[in-house]
Amino acid sequence: MGANGGVGAGDGSIEVAEADLAAAVARLERGHPRWVWSDTARWYPGLLAAGVRVERCVDLRLSHAILRHSSLTATSALATSAPDHWDTAPRLDALASSPAPAPSHQATLFDTLDEPVAPRSARFGATRHGDSRQNVRMNGATGDEDAEVPELVEWRRQREAVRGATDPSRIALLLAAESAGSLVAAEMQHAGLPWSAELHDELLTRLLGPRPAAPGIRPARLEELLASIRTLLDDPTVNPDSPAELVKSLRRAGLNVTSTRSWELKTIDHPAIPPLLDYKKLARLLTANGWTWVDTWVREGRFHPNYIPGGVVTGRWASEGGGALQLPKQVRGAVVADPGWKLVVADAAQLEPRILAALAGDRAMAAAGRDRDLYDGIVASGAVDTRAHAKVGMLGAMYGGTTGESGRMLPRLARAYPAAIKFVEDAARAGEAGAVVTTRLGRTSPRPSDAWQDVQDAAGGDNATEAARSRARSAARSWGRFTRNFVVQGTAAEWALCWIGAIRRRLWLLEPPPMPPASVPEEAIAQRARVPEWPPTQPAPEDAPPAPRGPAPNARLEQRPHLAFFLHDEVMVHTPAHLADAVADELRAAALEAGRLIFGDAPVQFPVTVAIVDSYDQAK
DNA sequence: CTGCTCGGCGCG
DNA sequence: AAAGCGCGCCGAGCAG
Numbered sequence: 174m175g176a177n178g179g180v181g182a183g184d185g186s187i188e189v190a191e192a193d194l195a196a197a198v199a200r201l202e203r204g205h206p207r208w209v210w211s212d213t214a215r216w217y218p219g220l221l222a223a224g225v226r227v228e229r230c231v232d233l234r235l236s237h238a239i240l241r242h243s244s245l246t247a248t249s250a251l252a253t254s255a256p257d258h259w260d261t262a263p264r265l266d267a268l269a270s271s272p273a274p275a276p277s278h279q280a281t282l283f284d285t286l287d288e289p290v291a292p293r294s295a296r297f298g299a300t301r302h303g304d305s306r307q308n309v310r311m312n313g314a315t316g317d318e319d320a321e322v323p324e325l326v327e328w329r330r331q332r333e334a335v336r337g338a339t340d341p342s343r344i345a346l347l348l349a350a351e352s353a354g355s356l357v358a359a360e361m362q363h364a365g366l367p368w369s370a371e372l373h374d375e376l377l378t379r380l381l382g383p384r385p386a387a388p389g390i391r392p393a394r395l396e397e398l399l400a401s402i403r404t405l406l407d408d409p410t411v412n413p414d415s416p417a418e419l420v421k422s423l424r425r426a427g428l429n430v431t432s433t434r435s436w437e438l439k440t441i442d443h444p445a446i447p448p449l450l451d452y453k454k455l456a457r458l459l460t461a462n463g464w465t466w467v468d469t470w471v472r473e474g475r476f477h478p479n480y481i482p483g484g485v486v487t488g489r490w491a492s493e494g495g496g497a498l499q500l501p502k503q504v505r506g507a508v509v510a511d512p513g514w515k516l517v518v519a520d521a522a523q524l525e526p527r528i529l530a531a532l533a534g535d536r537a538m539a540a541a542g543r544d545r546d547l548y549d550g551i552v553a554s555g556a557v558d559t560r561a562h563a564k565v566g567m568l569g570a571m572y573g574g575t576t577g578e579s580g581r582m583l584p585r586l587a588r589a590y591p592a593a594i595k596f597v598e599d600a601a602r603a604g605e606a607g608a609v610v611t612t613r614l615g616r617t618s619p620r621p622s623d624a625w626q627d628v629q630d631a632a633g634g635d636n637a638t639e640a641a642r643s644r645a646r647s648a649a650r651s652w653g654r655f656t657r658n659f660v661v662q663g664t665a666a667e668w669a670l671c672w673i674g675a676i677r678r679r680l681w682l683l684e685p686p687p688m689p690p691a692s693v694p695e696e697a698i699a700q701r702a703r704v705p706e707w708p709p710t711q712p713a714p715e716d717a718p719p720a721p722r723g724p725a726p727n728a729r730l731e732q733r734p735h736l737a738f739f740l741h742d743e744v745m746v747h748t749p750a751h752l753a754d755a756v757a758d759e760l761r762a763a764a765l766e767a768g769r770l771i772f773g774d775a776p777v778q779f780p781v782t783v784a785i786v787d788s789y790d791q792a793k
Numbered sequence: 794c795t796g797c798t799c800g801g802c803g804c805g
Numbered sequence: 806a807a808a809g810c811g812c813g814c815c816g817a818g819c820a821g
Contacts, residue, residue, distance in 0.1 A: 415817055416800050434801065436807055457802065460815050485811060489805085496813055499804040525805095565806090574809035658810040662805095741805045741811090 195223030202227055202726035209233065209328050213355035213482075221363040224727045226681075232355040233327050234259065235483050236348045240334045245344050245615040249334035259327060340615070346770060347614035347667060351483060353674035357736055358480035358490065360677070364731040365475025366497075366508060366738050367516075367747055370467050372788075373507035377463060380503075381455055384464050392459065398452040405445035413452050461496060462504045470495035474511075480739070487659055488616050488666035489741055498740055508738075508745075508789035515753040518792035519760040519783045520743035521669070523547040526567045526593075528665045531768075531777040532613060533596035537589060539777045556589035557582055570597055571661050573654030597657045604656025605649040612663035613771055621652050664771070665742065668779065671770050673739055675763035680734045680746065682723045683755060745789070757783045 198208075198220055208230040210216045220227065237259040240246045247253075331348075338344045378384065382393030391399065403409050411422040416433045423430050428441055435453060438446055470476050476495060484491025492498045500508075510516045521527075526547055530538035541550030548563040557563050566582025570593075574580060587594040600610045604618070607626065611617045625648055631637060632645030724733070734748035734756050748756045760783055768779040784792040 412817090414815095417817080432800075434807090439806095453801085457815085461803070487811065489811065491812060493813075496803075496815095499802085499813060501803055503803095520805095565808095569809060572809035572811095576808050578806080579808065654809060655811090662811065665805095743805080 195220050195225045198227065199225045199725075199727045205229075207231060209324055211324055213352070213359055217356065217359040218363065221359060221730075224729055226360070226726055226728070226730050227356065228681075228726075230352050230356060231328065231331075231348070232352045232482075233324060233331065235351045235355055236331055237327065238483060239347060239351060239616060240331055240344070242617045242619065243338075243344060243615045244609060244611045244617045245339040246334040246337070249337055251330045251334040338615070343613065344615040346671075347616060350614070350667060350670035350674050351488075353677065354482045354490070354670045357673050357677050357739065358482050360730055361736055361739065362477055362479055364735050364737060364747070365477040366745070367474060367510060367514075368467075368471045368476040369474065369507050369509045370471050372509060373467050373471070373504060374464070376504060376506060377458070381459060381463075388465055395452060395455055395459065398448045398455070401448040402445055402452060405443075405448070413449060414456060458501070458503055461499075462501060466495065485666075486619060487663040488612070488670070489662065490739070497738075502790070505789035510747060510750075510787050513750055515748055515750045516737070516786050516789060516792070517746040517748055517753055517756045517760065517783065518743070518786060518789065519745075519757075519764075519781045520793070521672070521764065522780050522782055524668065524742040524779065525571055525661050525665050527777055527779055528668060529567075529571060529593050529596065529661050530590075531772045531775050532660065532664055533593040534775070535590050535592035535596075536776065538593050539775070541590075543776075543778055551586075551589070554589055556585050570594055571658060573597075573601060573650075573657050597661065600660045601653035601657035603653075604659075605653035607652075608656075610656045610660050612660055612667055614664070614667045616663050616667070618656050618659045618663075625652060668767050668771055669739075669742055671767035672763055673736060673744060675766045676744060676746070676760060677736060679759040679763055680736065680748075680756065681730070683734055683752060683759065753785045757785060 202225070205228055208216075208227055210230060210233065212234045213230060213232045217227070217230075237251070240249065240251050241256075241260060243252070335341050335345050335348070374384070377392075381395065385392050399413065402413055403411055406422050406426045408422045408425065411418060413419050413433075419433045420430060423433070423445075426443070426445065428443055430437055430441065433453075435450060438450060470478070476497070478492050478497030479494045480497065481491040481493060490498070508516070523542065523546065526538070527542055529535070530542065530547075537554070538547075538551075541547055541554055543550070545553075546560070548560045548567070551557060551563040551567070552560055557566060562578065562582055565579045566586050568574070569579025570583060570586055575583075583594070603610050604621075607621055607629065609618045609620060628641075628645050628648050632642045734746055734752050736744060737747040738745035744760065746756050746760070761781055764779050764781045768775075768777065782793065786792050
């Protein structure tokens with residue numbers, strides 16, 4: 174491909190220098206295309222760094238993973254073909270710092286108007302090792318050239334899989350939501366979570382004492398506690414950071430413990446236990462979220478974790494770097510809005526049991542959650558006597574708990590909500606039999622491993638030992654607990670993806686300027702906020718002037734209300750203060766939208782609690 | 794020295 | 806309360 178700098182080549186493609194890539198994407202973005210690329214995590218961070226936001230995309234890697242395993246597309250060419258590089262391609266964001274040259278990956282841009290309209294496409298390839306240029310190739314509608322574009326080939330294969338699916342609308346929605354989520358993930362990493370290193374230091378100093386001169390030196394408070402522990406256990410050298418050593422020391426002191434878990438220690442009455450529990454709590458704070466953590470992960474007032482959409486089998490996100498999804502409540506006071514900005518924190522109330530009610534079509538449970546706390550509603554129905562019982566009982570039903578309080582609640586819940594309980598029981602039975610289960614939108618659980626199957630087979634014969642049978646039963650029940658939970662957790666994750674996708678679109682269309690001009694009253698701004706449909710239906714025709722929708726693609730998203738954090742069923746938006754109320758409304762409206770997208774008119778509500786705060790610890 | 798597992802604990 | 810699901814990260818301890 175020939176010319177540099179946007180000059181057309183003979184086949185209708187253009188090629189631009191890498192330095193011009195973001196500008197080219199920003200220009201094309203005005204036509205509201207759907208970018209189809211190999212991997213959002215590979216392509217989008219660079220665009221964001223250049224100040225370019227895209228409206229929508231297809232993430233072929235994430236979509237492929239769903240389609241490969243979904244029971245809704247099991248007979249598709251994609252699912253029945255041999256595994257290829259789409260199954261094994263690593264996420265490429267991590268390779269940026271790798272010494273090895275990154276493999277060539279392509280991205281293709283085209284419009285996803287339904288066939289038979291042939292897509293106009295642009296394509297750019299990864300920079301080759303030692304090559305500073307980047308290709309953008311604009312194709313005409315001819316199919317022969319398209320066939321050479323691996324992304325276009327894969328995209329067609331995926332479309333065929335969706336078209337032939339048992340329920341195309343479900344899987345299509347899942348792919349749209351997953352891809353929208355990939356955009357959110359990259360944008361949140363880009364914008365970061367507002368984090369005050371100063372407040373964090375104050376918090377650590379208050380709890381641990383001043384920062385030690387070097388890592389590895391215990392802070393003053395830990396030294397004090399250590400001295401007490403050693404004295405009270407009469408063991409001047411015990412290291413409480415070593416579970417094995419500590420358990421020996423405790424037993425030498427006459428304490429009958431089998432581990433050093435906090436919950437076990439709490440049942441022991443001994444003077445060494447309180448300082449030991451304090452020590453463990455503070456030592457955890459120091460190692461997980463202490464000064465080293467701040468030095469490592471907070472830069473210029475932001476924590477930039479790497480979110481990994483689809484990183485969990487159930488469809489939840491994972492994260493890496495800084496433990497973003499495990500931020501202890503202890504340190505959330507360091508998450509503070511910028512001056513003149515607010516944090517709007519929302520979480521879905523009792524999301525998983527509500528999801529179960531909707532999945533199972535359980536009208537009684539739906540009614541229990543209508544316009545109130547679901548667990549309160551379960552109590553009001555007379556099924557159980559306290560909210561705590563309702564909660565532990567429902568969690569046990571969804572996780573497969575059989576013992577204790579949770580197990581005792583199950584028969585009562587089964588009487589009051591037979592459809593819901595049957596639903597999770599059926600999912601468990603399927604797993605125990607080695608079958609797969611599928612979420613509402615079509616994400617399917619993995620098959621049990623060969624080792625699992627071997628254990629089952631070994632227990633099948635007439636001469637199987639009792640030990641083998643017992644092992645097989647145990648493994649079967651364990652996998653049943655997994656599949657039981659998979660349908661609920663996985664569908665909840667789908668709801669959450671739809672929620673954040675809707676939030677993302679709504680926030681972008683919220684009134685643009687970070688601060689309103691002095692002459693415009695704030696009320697007028699809120700009223701101008703408009704909400705189109707999501708997922709997007711038909712893009713504007715190519716030859717029509719694009720409708721004015723939202724700010725320019727290269728408006729800085731971090732200067733506008735934006736998602737700053739997402740934690741399974743909870744979101745945080747960082748917003749100029751004058752838009753906080755409007756943001757809160759959008760979060761609620763987006764939740765309504767997510768419920769309708771996935772469950773249509775099912776009479777199940779998905780309420781969210783919303784708090785407008787200055788720091789994260791002020792939320793709920 | 795690196796790389797691995799384990800115990801433990803943070804989150805939903 | 807610590808059972809039943811899903812994760813990531815830490816230090817300790819061990820193997821190579």
